[in-house]
Amino acid sequence: MSHLTExxxxxNNLDGVFSIVKHYGVSAEFVTDALVQRFEQIQKNDEESEGSTEEEKVYCEEILNTLNQYYARL
Structure with missing residues (x-):
């Protein structure tokens, strides 16, 4: 499978997930909090195992910062 196809x-899969979330009225606060918790867990696991690349660490930090800023606005 090509990178573009992925x-x-x-x-498309995210659109499907968000359709379900919207249908059931799940709040943006809940989704954001769940994502923050999961990315923090990934970050913690990566720090403990030291198996992640610098690029992955930067990505995780960036998305956590953005999600936390968004959560603060809700």
């Missing part, structure tokens, strides 16, 4: 499939 990107398109992932976007």
């Amino acid at each position: 990107i398109i499939d992932n976007h």
